[in-house]
Amino acid sequence: MVGGTWNPAGDGVTGAFIEALNKAMFTARMVPYPADYGSKLSYTASVAEGKRALLAAIDRSPNPVVLAGYSQGAAVAGDLAAEIGRGEHPGREVVACALIADPRRPAGRYLGDIDPGGHGVVGEREIDGIPTYWAAAPGDPITALPAGNPLRTIADLSAFFSFSGADAALTWGQQMLHTATRNQLQRWWSPANWRQWGGAIAYARGYLFDGRHTDDYVRCGHARALAQALNLDVAEGRI
Template identity: 35%
Template structure:
């Protein structure tokens, strides 16, 4: 997406929100004013993909539907339950997460501001909806919202990307870490005692340990925050989960490759000499080690947009104070221009040819062995050229600087911790393979119990 396209997109977001607010929103508000003002109003914000900007707020949707149904059943005509309609997108519908969130924030402000003055308010949100509801509650609690804090009876946040367990009381099983987007800059002020957060076990969106997973944390902040650094890089209709997964996978592969760099360089230097001397067994051993050392980079690059992912990692580096992501960014820039597919093919060809050569020698078929070796030496130099040429041109000493940065952060032993990214990648893959982010049925009932108590008190 070009910078011009990004500006146009942002303008469209404003136009959409303004249009909905002035036309649809006012029409619905006028309709609401013709009906009796209920004692309570619950405004629930669905998660990503659970609603759309033209949805009817009176129609229950998504994860929070049992919550709304439960409140309606308990309090009957004393409560009005509304579901905030908004884009509910995250790159996949042509809007970044932040742009989609802006449509939610505009909708929430309008809905709350146009409520009748006597109704008391219940607020709840799930995932992206919790992001918006949490921001609104922060404004209200600190005296900057569309209504006063004394009108809000309770706030519930499920899977909040900005979850901060140090400033927000939790329900259910307390989880370690913060939301993937980082903590909010303010607490909930006057609403603090009336806000509850819930995070399911294993849901990295709301329980990410930034110290243990700085790379993931930085990616989360970039992808869920200000889209300016990466909005023009990311094609429309990109699935954010896939983008994060690719970035972590590639980051892990690059980190492992950097950790294996001494083995790679030694192998590329030693292999031609072993072949020239005729030590085929040792050459085969070196080729096997070389192939294994290159494997993380080759696997990470499969079906991945390397240029895009490198750009995302570079943007993430700007919001990671630990320096980990900055080092990963240098590695990304260094290896993004290496012909990885050519490397994979050539390394595999060398290993396979040496194996056949050893078999020929075992059979005393020296002519066949010689024929195999005749075509092998160019392949070795081809591998060196494909790896070292672009790598040294791109790195220009920066890869050593990246390793030095990691050494400065963690001490001499931290070179081994480059593979920390691989562990983060494994944790994220496990997360995406689970139902952690949608396993909230029990938590919804727990939240319902809390809000019922708040309304009834």
């Protein structure tokens, strides 16, 4: 299990997920990593460090592994699962992936009967070859942001940012120029998305004040439901 930003040891969301796992089937371990977003490391660098730590944890495990993560930790676990699914890390026995509030959740991938809408604020990432479960709370801008929401620009511009010094600022500028010239910025402003251009304030409020990215995963049962889905599929031999 990989925790969210600034919570590498876990928090209430990861705790709710772990508590609901069947202890006869799973032994949960938090995987430490920087979990930073610009104070010392950029988000992109933190995710890269997390992937290295998670890969090392897989190698230390004597058992088949389920990768799990929340928020930035979901980006770590999901990105690594996608790489393993593509055959980039042979010999690792990863049997499933469980992601809570994934910043790269593809549209239409969700647990339960209610589509939270949108997709991850960082973009979309499919995971092939490994059964993957996504928990996404409606209104959470990190994982269920409409394609035409201007908050996507914040994710694009802050991915490489760090307060650690002048060299980090220069790297941020270079990466932004590289991203822009390679046409990799998310085109939320596309005319095809014009109906979704509004709503940035509502989604920002949901993130900052209403607990859409935090409390909802506990109080609405999303984290617990994700664990229960894993419990059921393991018990019935689907994974």
